[in-house]
Structures are given as C-alpha cells and as structure tokens.
Amino acid sequence: xxxxxxxxxxxxxxxxxxxxxxxxxxxxxxxxxxxxxxxxxxxxxxxxxxxxxxxxxxxxxxxxxxxxxxxxxxxxxxxxxxxxxxxxxxxxxxxxxxxxxxxxxxxxxxxxxxxxxxxxxxxxxxxxxxxxxxxxxxxxxxxxxxxxxxxxxxxxxxxxxxxxxxxxxxxxxxxxxxxxxxxxxxxxxxxxxxxxxxxxxxxxxxxxxxxxxxxxxxxxxxxxxxxxxxxxxxxxxxxxxxxxxxxxxxxxxxxxxxxxxxxxxxxxxxxxxxxxxxxxxxxxxxxxxxxxxxxxxxxxxxxxxxxxxxxxxxxxxxxxxxxxxxxxxxxxxxxxxxxxxxxxxxxxxxxxxxxxxxxxxxxxxxxxxxxxxxxxxxxxx
Amino acid sequence: xxxxxxxxxxxxxxxxxxxxxxxxxxxxxxxxxxxxxxxxxxxxxxxxxxxxxxxxxxxxxxxxxxxxxxxxxxxxxxxxxxxxxxxxxxxxxxxxxxxxxxxxxxxxxxxxxxxxxxxxxxxxxxxxxxxxxxxxxxxxxxxxxxxxxxxxxxxxxxxxxxxxxxxxxxxxxxxxxxxxxxxxxxxxxxxxxxxxxxxxxxxxxxxxxxxxxxxxxxxxxxxxxxxxxxxxxxxxxxxxxxxxxxxxxxxxxxxxxxxxxxxxxxxxxxxxxxxxxxxxxxxxxxxxxxxxxxxxxxxxxx
Numbered sequence: 215x216x217x218x219x220x221x222x223x224x225x226x227x228x229x230x231x232x233x234x235x236x237x238x239x240x241x242x243x244x245x246x247x248x249x250x251x252x253x254x255x256x257x258x259x260x261x262x263x264x265x266x267x268x269x270x271x272x273x274x275x276x277x278x279x280x281x282x283x284x285x286x287x288x289x290x291x292x293x294x295x296x297x298x299x300x301x302x303x304x305x306x307x308x309x310x311x312x313x314x315x316x317x318x319x320x321x322x323x324x325x326x327x328x329x330x331x332x333x334x335x336x337x338x339x340x341x342x343x344x345x346x347x348x349x350x351x352x353x354x355x356x357x358x359x360x361x362x363x364x365x366x367x368x369x370x371x372x373x374x375x376x377x378x379x380x381x382x383x384x385x386x387x388x389x390x391x392x393x394x395x396x397x398x399x400x401x402x403x404x405x406x407x408x409x410x411x412x413x414x415x416x417x418x419x420x421x422x423x424x425x426x427x428x429x430x431x432x433x434x435x436x437x438x439x440x441x442x443x444x445x446x447x448x449x450x451x452x453x454x455x456x457x458x459x460x461x462x463x464x465x466x467x468x469x470x471x472x473x474x475x476x477x478x479x480x481x482x483x484x485x486x487x488x489x490x491x492x493x494x495x496x497x498x499x500x501x502x503x504x505x506x507x508x509x510x511x512x513x514x515x516x517x518x519x520x521x522x523x524x525x526x527x528x529x530x531x532x533x534x535x536x537x538x539x540x541x542x543x544x545x546x547x548x549x550x551x552x553x554x555x556x557x558x559x560x561x562x563x564x565x566x567x568x569x570x571x572x573x574x575x576x577x578x579x580x581x582x583x584x585x586x587x588x589x590x591x592x593x594x595x
Numbered sequence: 596x597x598x599x600x601x602x603x604x605x606x607x608x609x610x611x612x613x614x615x616x617x618x619x620x621x622x623x624x625x626x627x628x629x630x631x632x633x634x635x636x637x638x639x640x641x642x643x644x645x646x647x648x649x650x651x652x653x654x655x656x657x658x659x660x661x662x663x664x665x666x667x668x669x670x671x672x673x674x675x676x677x678x679x680x681x682x683x684x685x686x687x688x689x690x691x692x693x694x695x696x697x698x699x700x701x702x703x704x705x706x707x708x709x710x711x712x713x714x715x716x717x718x719x720x721x722x723x724x725x726x727x728x729x730x731x732x733x734x735x736x737x738x739x740x741x742x743x744x745x746x747x748x749x750x751x752x753x754x755x756x757x758x759x760x761x762x763x764x765x766x767x768x769x770x771x772x773x774x775x776x777x778x779x780x781x782x783x784x785x786x787x788x789x790x791x792x793x794x795x796x797x798x799x800x801x802x803x804x805x806x807x808x809x810x811x812x813x814x815x816x817x818x819x820x821x822x823x824x825x826x827x828x829x830x831x832x833x834x835x836x837x838x839x840x841x842x843x844x845x846x847x848x849x850x851x852x853x854x855x856x857x858x859x860x861x862x863x864x865x866x867x868x869x870x871x872x873x874x875x876x877x878x879x880x881x882x883x884x885x886x887x888x889x890x891x892x893x894x895x896x897x
Contacts, residue, residue, distance in 0.1 A: 237737050238615025238789070267788045337708045389701055419685070423758050424707050432706050472873040473646045474615070502840060505833035512830070526828070528821040533830060533837045538870040566843050568787040 218584035221494055221558045225252040225259075225583065228463045230358060230456065231367045232379075233496075235467035236477050240498040240562075242266045243569045244467045245369040246274065246303070247578040250291055253299035254579070257364040260302040262353055264346065264371045269570035271305060279307035281314065283357070291572050302363070304353070311349040311356075312339040319445030328438040334431040335438075338389070346371045348382035348453075355453045380457065380488050383450035390443055463493040466557075470500050470543035475550050482554055494558040496582065497547060501564055503540035504533065512537060596893045598886075599632045602730050605778040607723050607770070608809065609745070611735040611800075612782035613792045617814040619647050620874050621782045621866065622734045623663075624882035628890075629730050630666035631883065637728035638669040641715050641744075642736045650874045664876075668728065674704070674711030677718045685759070709747030713760065716748060716767045723776060735779075742799045745771065745779075749804060774807030782812045783855070785848040794858045810893060811861050812886075813852060815868040819845050864889030 224231050225248055233245040242263050249261035260283050263276070271277055275284050283302035291301050313330055320326030329335050339345060347370065354368050370379050421429045456462060464485055468478040482492045505512075516530035551559055562581045569578055610622045619640075626636045640647060640656055648655055651663040660670040682688075704710045722731055735741045748771065751764040770776050779800055783793040793811065800806045820841035823834065856863065866885045869878050 236614055238613055268791065334706050337705050389705065419682075420703055423685075423760055424703070424710070425755055425758065428706050432702060469615070502836075504837045504840075505830060507830060507833070515830075525821065525824065526826060529823070529834050529838065530830070532820045532841060533834050535870045536837045536841060542871065564844075566847055570787070 217558045217560070221560050222251075222583055224248055224463055224465065224494060225365065226255055226257070228461055229363075229365055230354065230459070230462040231365065231465055232354075232370065232457070232462065233367065233465050233467055234370045234379075234481055236474065239467050239469050239474060240496075240569075241467040242270065242369045243575065243578055244465070244496050244498070244562075244582070245367045246270070247575050247582055248465070249301060249303070249365065249367040250572070250575050251579040251583050252365045252367075253291060253301035254297050256297055256299045258300040258302075258362065259365040259367065260304065260357060260361065260363045262304050262306055262350065262357070262366065262368045264306055264350060264369050266305065266369075267568070267570065269568075273571040273575075274303040276303045276305040279305050279310075281307055281310045283361070286572075291576075304357075306346075306350055306353055308346045308349040309336075309339045311353050312345065314356075315352060315446075315449065316442075319442045319449070321441060325438060325442075329435065329442075332431060332435045332438060334428075334435040338435075345382070345386065347379035348386050351379050351382065351453045351457065352449070355449075355456050358456060380485075380490070383453055387443070387447060387450055390439060390446060458490060464490060465494045465496060466492050467496045467498065470497050470546055472546055475546050479550060479553060482557070492554060492557045494560060495550070495554060496560050496562065498562045499564040500547075500561045501536065501540040501543055503537060503544070505537065509534055509537055509541065596890055597632075598628055598890050599634070601890045601893065602629045602632060602634045604809070605774060605776060605807070606726075606729075607719065607731045607733060607777040609733040609735050609741075609777065609779045609806075610782060611741040611779055611796065612737075613789050614737040616782050616784050616789050617866075618782050619734055620650070620879075620882065621780075621812050621814055621886075622732050623647055623650050623874075623879050624866065624886050625780075626667045626730075626732055627664070627879050627883035628886045630664065631887075634666070634729040636667045636730045636732060637722065638663070638667065638732045638734060639719060639722070640669065640671045640734045641673075642734070642740075646874065647734065650879055651876060672715050672718055674714050677714035678704070678711070680718070681714055707751070707754070707760070709751050709754075710760070712744045712747035713751055713764055713767060716744075716771075717763045720767050720770045723770060742796060742803070745800060745804045745806065768805075772805040772807075778807040778809040780809045780812060781861075782814055784815055785813050785851045785855075787851060790851050790855045790858075793855070797859055797861070808861055810864050810889070811855065811859065812864045812866060812889075813855070814866045816852075816865045817841065817844050817848060817868045862893050864893070 231245070231248055233241050233248070235241045242265070245263065246261050246266075249259040252259035261274075262283075263271070263274075266274070266276070268277075275286055283304040285300060285302045288295065288297070288300070292299075316329050316335075317326045320329065350368055350370060354366055357363060357366050466478045466481055468474045478495060485492055512530055512534040516527045516534060519527035519530065547559065547561075560582055562578060565574075565577070567574070569575060608625070610618050610625070612618045622638055626638055629636050637660070638647065647669060648661075648663065651667075653661070653663060656669055656671045658671055658673065658676045660668050663669050719731065719733060722728075736744050748764040748767040751760065752768065755761045755764070781793050781797055783789040797808055797811075801808055820838045823838045825831070828834065852863070852865075864886060866882050866889070869881065871878055874882075
C-alpha cells in the first residue's frame, strides 16, 4: 500500500481524527480539508474547529461559537453533485459545552443552577487553562456517541502545550477534587480543624489579598459541586477511552522549518508517552525545488558569471537561494522521517494564497490525498 | 532614527504577534542591535520554551537570569514562580511551595482570572523600576493570548476593589499606558492571515488596553527577483520556474505589506527572509543589521 492510500484511510476508515500542532502551521485548514475529503468520498463528516481565521469560518458558515454543528450545503463543497456524503462544521463554544456537562451530571435543576450561576464556575469554564482542550475532547465524545457522524475531525487549541487535551481531563478533575477546598466544603467548623494551620493561614492571606468574596465563591462552588465528581470522572474516563481507541487517529500538522519540526517531534514523543501514536504528519508550506544540480555548482556558476554577465549571475544566485531553502527543508524532513518511521508523511506545497474558501480547502485536500501531483522533486525527498 | 534613540523610546518593549511569525527571532535580533549600540538588554520570556537560547547556542532558559551574549541577558517568567516569589515577599515563605504543590494555588488563580498574568506583568514592572537593564524585551504570548494577557490588569481593577493585588494591577496599568515606559512592537509575516490578526490585535491593544504601539515588524520578506531572460543555459528551465515562483510570492507579499500600511497607520520595519533552516548567531547578525536599517528609516520623535 502506498503512503497516499494509507493516508487516505484517515478519511475513509477512521471515525475520529485529532489534528495537533503549534499555532500558525495550518492546523485548522488541514482538519477541514480531511473532513471535506471524507465527505467527498461519501461519508458523513464533521469538523470541530477551535479558532479558525475569520474568512475560513465564513466560508464554512460558522461565524459564531456554537454548541451544535452546522451542515454545509452540498452545492458549496460538491458543486458537481457527485458525492452522497455530508459535511458539517462547528466552532467550539467552550462555555456552553461545559454548561451542558454540568447540567447532565447535576442531581437536579437546583444544583445545576447553583453551579452555573457561581462566579468561580464561570471562571473555571472560561479562564482555566486546559478547559478549552478538555471541552474540545468532550464535544468530540458527545458528537461521536450521539451525532451519527462517520468521521469527526477535531482541531486542537493553538497552545504551546499542544497536547494539553490529553492531560486536560485529569487536570480538571484534580482541580475539582482539590483536597484543600474539599475540606472547606464541609459544613461544620469541626472539619476545619482537620485543615492544617498552613492551609488556614494561606486562606486567610488569600482572602486578605483578593477579597473575602472570592473565597466565598470558591467555597460555594465546591459545596454545589458535591456529588458530581463521580459523573465527571466517569465521563473523563470515557473521553480518554475514545482518545485511545483504534478508530482514533492523530495527525501532526507542521511546517518544514526546523523549530516547527522539532516541536512536531516533541509532540510525537509526548503522544507515545501516553501510549498513543501518530498516524500521519502533514507538512504544510513546503518550498518547491527546481533542479537537481548541486548548490556548489550553482554558486560557482554565479561566481564565474559575476564579472561578464552580472544579470545572469544574479539569476543563478536567485535560483541558488530558493534551492537552499528547498534542500534544507528536505534534509530536515528526511531527518524527521527517520525518527518517525511509523507515520505517513504528507507534503503540501507552499501555496501563493491563504486558504479561505472551499475551493482552497479542496486544493489542500487534493494535495493531501494525492489527487494533485506533488510539487517537483518532493516525491524523492 | 538612530538605533540608540529608538532604544531610549521606552524601557520595556513587548514583542507580540501570531504564533509562527518569528517573534522570538525578532526579539533576539532587536537585542543584538541594541547591545551593539551599547545598551544592556534583558529578554524576558513568558510562555515557556522557545528557540531563543538555541540561536545563541545555549541551553533553554530558566527562572534565573543567564547571559546570552555580552550585553544581552535572558530569563523566563512563569506565573507559578512569580506567585511563589510574590507569596515569599508577602511573608509566606514557609508554605508557598507546599501550597503550590498541593494545587491550591491553581484554585486561587482560577478564582481570580488574570491573577497569573498580573503576577508576571507585576514582576516585569518590578524589573523595569529596578532598572535591571537599559531595555527589557518581553517575548509575549501568541496574538490572541497577548491581548488577554495585557488586558488582565485593567480587568482586575474592575473585579478587585481593595488590597495588594489591586495596587499591583494599578501599577501595571500605569506602566502599560505610559509610552515612555512601555510599548508594544507587533510582528507579522507578509501574508494574509497574520496581517489580519495583527490589525485586530493592534486595535484591541490600543483601544482596550491603552498601549503605545511602536513600529510593526514585517518578518521574512522575500526580495524582488531579477528579471528573467532567454539564454542558452543548462539551468534555463529551472531558473525560469524559480523566478516565476519568486515573483508570484513577491507580488503577493507586496500586496499584503500595502494592505497592512493601509489598515494600520504605523511605520514598518522589514526584515529579510533568510535561506536557512534555522536561526543561529550569524543569521541574528544579518537580521540585526536589517533592524538597524529599518529603524534608520523611521522618523524621529515629533
């Protein structure tokens, strides 16, 4: 099986694809292109995006945050009308996803209202690092279990710590399960004695620094949350299960620059640490190569021509400059291929324009899934 | 404008931009240029690891200051370390680390959004007031986060009515709004999406935070390729294809640079695209030259 066939399985066989990578490498575009390809091949696909560029969001019809996916009219992504697939998109609304989770696990309406109205909860759902990552995974689980999609492609938030989504459920549970604050939840003062002097000193100081009402909010939140941890824990475990499932594939998106590739390799190792593995690596913005002539020959030629034909020398220098970039990139890619031998590596050439409509996405999908020839020389890289 | 004058404009320069545009490289090039002009520079990194030290051939940064090159020092500032330091300064030395380990600090930081940002900015303000260097360069979080990061103090002023955090927030807001103490240098690539984001970020920082914006740095600009000509040459086909490619990129870039100038009335400094796989000291020197050159074309203070 060729790399292209193998890579195509992402769109044709898998039920979940998680795209990860740092910011600015074209992750959202790659995620949308994979979903588009699946739809073109007759599947019911949905892409969950986090923070798409405005014009791409417009093109996908998802200008605002939402809790439910919007289906894109086939006439837009399949103008020829040849596919029986469906394509939907969603721009994740972290807060409403979290709210829904609370409502789901609250014992009654009163409990859910007490939590949803709490100021500390609003901070947890809006400002706590990792919440966005966790809610992306939560939404994925919900759509997977209840949405009826053949394939869900998730984009992950553009953090430096691009694998936060793997750790986020555990981190959130740790916060909700915080021992210090659980002690505070206890209604009678007798329990407070259990809290160490250090904790009490700490809380008094915190109250002095940020105000008593902040501490009151926190205490009220943990009281209201009582009894819900089990539900949250169970849900988090299911999310983890889905992430680890064989039907789920991880795709790393990167560019051929050394720093971006180093990060990609770092992510790959982090995934391995979690017993997950990278199915494919998408390398965006690969410079084309125009000749096989060694760089030294090009430079020598420029040197030789410099005196008699400076214009021609200048052209050789321009070619040598572009070739230098292209070959550096290929050397870096070769290095990475050796280190990530199990993953497919798919290249997308540097395009003249940013992708901000479905035609642009189709172009990316064509490059990814082999419907378009690779740029000169990249095949042998 | 002379680089030395440019370095005297503000004591703190916050370098911000979308992920992947080369903020760290620009920060380093600015530092090299400033050090050449005889200024002592401290680079502060606030978002964990970056390639900064690698460009100087050194190991990653820590909370403790290190010297990257003569006249250039660098350190990281993480909220957790800043919080521990803050607690220690406020008489909680004995328990601060234990509480950090217990996760209680996470709860507090969550209870007061912006708490972590204010700790980091408060520490930067402290460094500024202690005059630890002639110039402090802050390698800011990626664009969207930069706005949140820099808006935190103003937000906290609304949320917290009394106490030391309010005072801290007040002091930071004062620094952020004083152009002689602090300004923001935005970095972008000459490409559509980064330019759009930069414009949005610029207006948000100016209108919502009241920050002074310095020149915009357009990084990785390709040069105009030479004209093609038909010659009997073994590489003629390759040269034609390469020049056509380069020209298309250059035209697109020109359009984006013009569009940026049109939408954002700020002076621009253009740094060249370098045909290398990674940035090392030699590349930083080239970029520093271009930076000095760009600054030279800026108009002096009005």
